[in-house]
Amino acid sequence: MAHAASHTSEPGAIDEHHWTSTGMDNRKIALWAFIGSECLFFASLISTYLVYKGKSLVGPLPHDASECVLNGTKQACEPIFEIPLVTLGTAVLLFSSLFVVLALYGAQKGNRKMMIGWLSATVLCGLFFVGMQVYEFYHFFHKGLGYSTNLFGSTFYTLTGFHGTHVSIGVIWLATMLVLAIRGKVPPEKALNLELAALYWHFVDVVWIVIFPVVYLMR
């Protein structure tokens, strides 16, 4: 078997094994396509929330006092939302998007310390947000809002729960990248691996930017 000439060394020839039509990495386009799909996923959940907004037959309700069943007795219930805590969680999540950008900058410049530091901050922010959500769910449950209590409960827990699941997967992904970074396996030429995780993370944040006003602020 003769290797008469390597294809890549011919003048004007292309590197067949790394050829792409657009010059972009396949994985990046794939992640954008997946994000397009996820947009429809969350659009369906948010639409369901909006269609059933104000249709609950019993309390507790998000913004208004109502009649609800608590500890087995029917009684008056307070509105359930506590905006300050969620605002804090929202801010933390938004800042984490900035942090992952800084981590990516570190990765691309070969500044390992910078990458590991900001990536750790991102993971911590994500963990804080998930913890906030777990606390919120626990708290709401003890205020009388079970999953099947009313339509508000079902739509709220489903929408924010699926968002929280996405955040958790993002945290796992970023934590994996952090471990790889600490082991020195994210050199500048592999910064794309971190960029993909960051892209997903930004998307998860953007979804929350929609959910926060629609669910918590809109009356």
Place this chain on the structure above:
Amino acid sequence: MATSVLEHRPPALPHAHPKTGIWSWITTVDHKRIGIMYGATSFLFFLLGGLEALIMRMQLIGPNGKLVDPDTFNALFTMHGTTMIFLGVMPLSAMFFNYFIPIQIGARDVAFPRLNAFSYWVFLLGGLFINASFIVGTPPDGGWFGYANLTSSRVMSATAAAPSPGLNIDFWVLGLQILGVASLAAAVNFFVTIVNMRAPGMRMLRMPMFVWMSFVVQVLLVLAFPVITVALILLMFDRNFGSSFFMPDGGGDPVMWQHLFWIFGHPEVYILILPAFGITSEILPVFSRKPLFGYTAMVFSGIFIGFVGFGVWSHHMFATGMGPFADTFFAIATMVIAIPTGVKIFNWVGTMWGGSIRYTTAMLSAIAMVALFIIGGLSGVMHSSPPADLQQTDTYFIVAHFHYVLFGGAIFGLTAGAYYWWPKMFGRLLNESLGKVHFWLMFIGMNLTFFPMHFLGLHGMPRRVYTYPEGLGFEFWNRVETFGSFMLAAGFLVFIVNIIKTWRGPRNAPADPWHGATLEWSIPSPPQEFNFPKLPVVHSSVPQWDARRAAGGELPEPELVSGEDIHMPNPSYWPLVAAIGVFLVFFSLLFIRTWPSWWMFTIFSVLWLFYGVYRWAFEPAH
């Protein structure tokens, strides 16, 4: 050509992976092998769906049929629809996507070969899951559309019983979720393949029409499947966790299910038909010896069909009473779709006009596809008008309509593709005489089965009802339909005979038996693992015709090369491990209502899935 040329197939290379045996198929990431596995699996499911249809036709052969009871009949039409759509036509199209998209755009494989294997295994497991319901005696029975209330697991009012307390609907809900994972993974994969893996010079507007229509389908899949995923999640929570998304007693609205379902369901119709449009657009030019008429118009009409296809879903719901504004909007949008479809039909006719036509089986099927689709398309325009639709909805007229587009359109298109591409896939030409017997049995049987349904529907015969009393004038045409359905079945028996006969015959197919226009005909039949020894450089939308013209009419057979310097992806079993993880997750949810403590098994399944995905992610791909 830079590589040296060998006379025969290359011997096994020292570091090469095994090329035969069951393990080579389980671990394969070759798009051609995965395509063949898609084809074999979905053809078996297709036969199963056909068997279900035959049992229904036997039940309806005369009034007061006693062959099956009403519950079984419900299960039969539910599983017939579900099987034909998700396990028959979609994966049969996926067979051609897998085998021919990479070759037609001049690539060596898809963008993500292991993800491709994952899609196939998830599809296989999902199909087995949903059909396992027959074995445990609880087949889905709520229709392929799964309308809420019929699919509820709990009591709606003090006087009513729960419509579906058993596992029937759970099998359907969770099975479709599994199949959705497969479809989404495959759609992202082919989307990236078409965007990013085209050979040098293969611009978007030089791509074969099959690739173009497939591209529109991938976009539809990516955007439509998440919507049914949400709908099925909400239904699952209604059934298992006591929410009321579709339950009026808790404030929910059953019509919400219909909206979510049809926002997915209507694009799904184009997901089923556009690949057949693409195949037809490949075959008509080749057997007319003329380039496709109006290539650019064909591309943009396909895109337009896909785009408007997202804005017509409520024409499935005129009977719910949405009010004049919504009715008008969706009626007009539906009628608008007839315009790009008409463009396509005129262009197909224009392609054949004045051509020197060869009536091979592939060509006959493609022409029949055009003709039958016109009939189905016209009856579709009829019930785009809400007043007409209110007369026709839930009658056999609708059944006639969608069988003309899905059998007459999609299945004839796929059959045409099978005869056209068989020599490329297996190196053997299917027998043309048996092929013509197959075609005519199928063509006549199809029209005998489905055309009388127009009459029965307009006479008021309701669909989905297990029998009918005598004296309503339904007897004659029902008997004709049952006769026709057995002709159809005979046609497919002839096809199976043809496959076996061809299989036993010699490898007789040259690289380019039909004088094709596109890149797949420039390489040996069947292609070597790497498809192209050297990536082709493309200068037009008919590269093989250009080469033929440049060579003065006849092209030499392409030679087999060893290709040992071509780096192909490694085989891997992690896609299968991850696919089993997906299966286990949904399997564990099957019993969550019966045994709530099964959540522990769900956790185990999720961990299994994560383990598979991690091993996959950290395994070197090359």
